[in-house]
Amino acid sequence: MSRLNRFINSSWEGLKISLNALRINKTRSVLTTLCIIIGIVMVTLMNAVSNGMDSEFDKSMAMMGQNVIYVETQPWxxxxxxxxxxxxxxRDMKLDYVEEIKEASRLASEVSxxxxxxxxIRYKDTSTEGVFLAGVTQKYFDTAGLDVEQGRVFTTxxxxxxxxxxxxxATLADKLFERGTPLGKEIRISGQEFTVIGILEKQGKFLGLADMDRRxxxxxxxxxxxxxxxxxxxxxxxxxNEEIMKEGEYEVEGIMRRIRGLEATEExxxxxxxxxxxKAQLESFKTGLYIVGGALTALSLIIGGIGVMNIMFVSVRERTKEIGIRKAVGAKAWEILYQFLIEAxxxxxxxxxxxxxxxxxxxxxxxxxxxxxxDLSVVFSAFILCSLVGLVFGFIPAYKAAKSDPIESLRYE
Structure with a gap:
C-alpha cells in the first residue's frame, strides 16, 4: 500500500472512530465544547455587527447628501x-446666513x-408621536439628496x-394613511393644519438606528x-464634487468668520x-468591539480548548488497550497521533x-x-478557528497516545 493510500485510509478510519466516540458520548462531547460554542457565537455576532455597520455606512452617508458640509454651533x-x-x-446660526454664504461663495452649488x-402628527383619529419634524429652505432637498416618490417638494x-x-x-405616510393616496390630505402638526404635497422615496435607517422615513x-x-x-x-x-469640497471648506470658514465679525486672533x-x-466614531466603536469581544472570545476558546484536552486525556486512558492492539498489528505512531487529532x-x-x-x-x-x-467568510473563519483549537489542544493527548508503549498498553486494565 502506498503512503498516500495509507494516509487516506487512516484519515477515513480516524474519522469513523472519532464520530463513533462522539456518538457514544453525546452529552460529554457537547458539554466539553460548551465554551467553544460560546466563543463561536461571540466571534460570529461580533463580525456580523462589524460587517453590518460597514455595509450600512456608505448607504447612511448618502442620506446626508453627497459633497456636503454642515455649519453649526457645535461639532459632531x-x-x-x-x-x-x-x-x-x-452664538446661534441665523437664517440670513444662507443668502450671505451663497452670494459670497465661488465654489458652493447650493446652500440650505x-x-x-x-x-x-395626526390625521383624523390616527396619531404618531416622536416624528422628526424639519423646517427647511427650498434647496434642502438638493443638499440632502432627497427625491420624491409621489407629488412634489415645495417651491421657493x-x-x-x-x-x-x-x-x-414613506414610513410616516404608511402609518397615517393606510388606504388611498396621502396627497392633498390635511394633517395636524401642533394643532395646525398642513397639506401633504409629496412623499419621499424610502431611505431606510441611518446606521441601523434612526428611521429616516419617519419624518x-x-x-x-x-x-x-x-x-x-x-x-x-x-x-x-x-x-x-469632492475635490472642490476640500477647497470649499476653507472658503466657507472664511466667509463665516467675516459674517460673525471675528478678528484674526479669535477662534x-x-x-x-x-x-x-x-467614520472616525464608527472605527472607534469597532475597535472597542473587537478588543472586548476578542478578549472574551479568546478566553472562551482557551477554556474550551482546555476542556477538550482534558477529555482527550480521558479518551486516551479509556482506549489504552485499543491503542496497544492497533500498534501490535502494525499501526504507526503517526496514525495513532492522527486519529486522536482528528477526534479533537x-x-x-x-x-x-x-x-x-x-x-x-x-x-x-x-x-x-x-x-x-x-457572510460566508465569517463561517469559513469559524471553522478554521475551531480546527486550530482542536489541533493545538488535542496535540499533547494525541502525542501521548502515539508514544505509548504497546506492551504496557496491552497490559492496561
Missing part, C-alpha cells in the same frame, strides 16, 4: 476633547438651512409666504411661526462638520456547528434592533 465629534462649556455659549425637533414662493405644506417620509418636512418660515427660529439652525453647503465660534466624522478537531468542529446554528437566528434578531450581517 464628542470625544474626550469636547468642550461643551464653551460650545453652549456660542434646517431646524428640527420631535413632534406628534411657498417657503417665502410660509405656506402650510409638508412632505412626508415630515415643512417650509422653515412656517416652522418658525409655530416653534420659533432662535436656536438649532443647521446650514448645509453643497459642492459640485471660530462655529463648527464645520462633515459626514466623514462618523471533530469535537471542536461540532462545537463550531452548534455555535453557528445558534448565531444565525441571533443575528437575525440583532438585525431587527441594530445592524448585523453574517
Amino acid at each position: 465629534n464628542r470625544g474626550p476633547d469636547y468642550k461643551w462649556w464653551e460650545y453652549r455659549n456660542r 438651512a434646517t431646524v428640527a425637533q420631535s413632534a406628534t 414662493e411657498e417657503v417665502r409666504r410660509g405656506q402650510k405644506v409638508t412632505v412626508l417620509g 415630515a418636512i415643512t417650509p422653515i418660515t412656517v416652522y418658525g411661526q409655530i416653534y420659533g427660529l432662535r436656536s438649532g439652525i443647521q446650514l448645509a453647503v453643497k459642492f459640485p 471660530n465660534d462655529f463648527s464645520i462638520n462633515k459626514p466623514q466624522a462618523f 478537531v471533530v469535537m471542536c468542529l461540532l462545537g463550531g456547528l452548534i455555535g453557528l446554528a445558534i448565531s444565525y437566528p441571533l443575528s437575525l434578531l440583532l438585525n431587527q434592533l441594530f445592524i448585523a450581517s453574517i
Whole structure:
C-alpha cells in the first residue's frame, strides 16, 4: 500500500472512530465544547455587527447628501476633547446666513438651512408621536439628496409666504394613511393644519438606528411661526464634487468668520462638520468591539480548548488497550497521533456547528434592533478557528497516545 493510500485510509478510519466516540458520548462531547460554542457565537455576532455597520455606512452617508458640509454651533465629534462649556455659549446660526454664504461663495452649488425637533402628527383619529419634524429652505432637498416618490417638494414662493405644506417620509405616510393616496390630505402638526404635497422615496435607517422615513418636512418660515427660529439652525453647503469640497471648506470658514465679525486672533465660534466624522466614531466603536469581544472570545476558546484536552486525556486512558492492539498489528505512531487529532478537531468542529446554528437566528434578531450581517467568510473563519483549537489542544493527548508503549498498553486494565 502506498503512503498516500495509507494516509487516506487512516484519515477515513480516524474519522469513523472519532464520530463513533462522539456518538457514544453525546452529552460529554457537547458539554466539553460548551465554551467553544460560546466563543463561536461571540466571534460570529461580533463580525456580523462589524460587517453590518460597514455595509450600512456608505448607504447612511448618502442620506446626508453627497459633497456636503454642515455649519453649526457645535461639532459632531464628542470625544474626550469636547468642550461643551464653551460650545453652549456660542452664538446661534441665523437664517440670513444662507443668502450671505451663497452670494459670497465661488465654489458652493447650493446652500440650505434646517431646524428640527420631535413632534406628534395626526390625521383624523390616527396619531404618531416622536416624528422628526424639519423646517427647511427650498434647496434642502438638493443638499440632502432627497427625491420624491409621489407629488412634489415645495417651491421657493411657498417657503417665502410660509405656506402650510409638508412632505412626508414613506414610513410616516404608511402609518397615517393606510388606504388611498396621502396627497392633498390635511394633517395636524401642533394643532395646525398642513397639506401633504409629496412623499419621499424610502431611505431606510441611518446606521441601523434612526428611521429616516419617519419624518415630515415643512417650509422653515412656517416652522418658525409655530416653534420659533432662535436656536438649532443647521446650514448645509453643497459642492459640485469632492475635490472642490476640500477647497470649499476653507472658503466657507472664511466667509463665516467675516459674517460673525471675528478678528484674526479669535477662534471660530462655529463648527464645520462633515459626514466623514462618523467614520472616525464608527472605527472607534469597532475597535472597542473587537478588543472586548476578542478578549472574551479568546478566553472562551482557551477554556474550551482546555476542556477538550482534558477529555482527550480521558479518551486516551479509556482506549489504552485499543491503542496497544492497533500498534501490535502494525499501526504507526503517526496514525495513532492522527486519529486522536482528528477526534479533537471533530469535537471542536461540532462545537463550531452548534455555535453557528445558534448565531444565525441571533443575528437575525440583532438585525431587527441594530445592524448585523453574517457572510460566508465569517463561517469559513469559524471553522478554521475551531480546527486550530482542536489541533493545538488535542496535540499533547494525541502525542501521548502515539508514544505509548504497546506492551504496557496491552497490559492496561
